Amino acid sequence: MKKLSKVLLGAVAMLSLLALFVAQPVQTASASTKKEYLLVMGHGAGDPGARGNGNTEANLLRKKLLPHLEKYAKKVKKSKIVFYNPKHNMVTDTRKGGGSHKVKKTTSVIMFHFDASTSRYANGGHVIICHRKPNTREKKMAAVIKKYVGLNKAYNGYSYRTDLKNCNVLRRRGIDFSLVETGFITNKRDYQQINKHIDKIAKGYIEAITGETVK
């Protein structure tokens, strides 16, 4: 009997060790296969960005849009969404050797901004795209803008630019990115539409970015 219980104990110990081995790789595998997205609110850290309708771009992004994006970011299952520290300005960080220089190569970066013009009539949003042609995410994000704010006529949804420092660092490093101008902070109607539909815009963006459906 004594021998048998020893054998049994040994077997139990072996099995629990085996369970540990089996369980651990499975957990790490599922965590690492999640596609990571870095969402960046433009400006901040002393840089207000554009001004219009009694507000600043940095404020409209952080106080208004960010909480809604965070709310829907928590609901995705197959993707990992992280936010760039809202107390920081990614462009300034990039200039100092951080920011875009430190992003993991497998991460997709989505930067949020609002447009501005000296003409209060300039209106509509657009997406600054990573490559010469918009990808699926960029098409879906432009569709969100079109639905709730309207697209800027000059850009017709997309703009390919190579004069933005932050984007160029990412592009050179082969990192996937998009920059979104949801509308003009300087235009009264855009501003009203953005505020009115902020929750639906945020939901649409999270779905467009991840390809997941959230509730």
Ligand SMILES: [Zn+2]
């Ligand atoms: Zn901006």
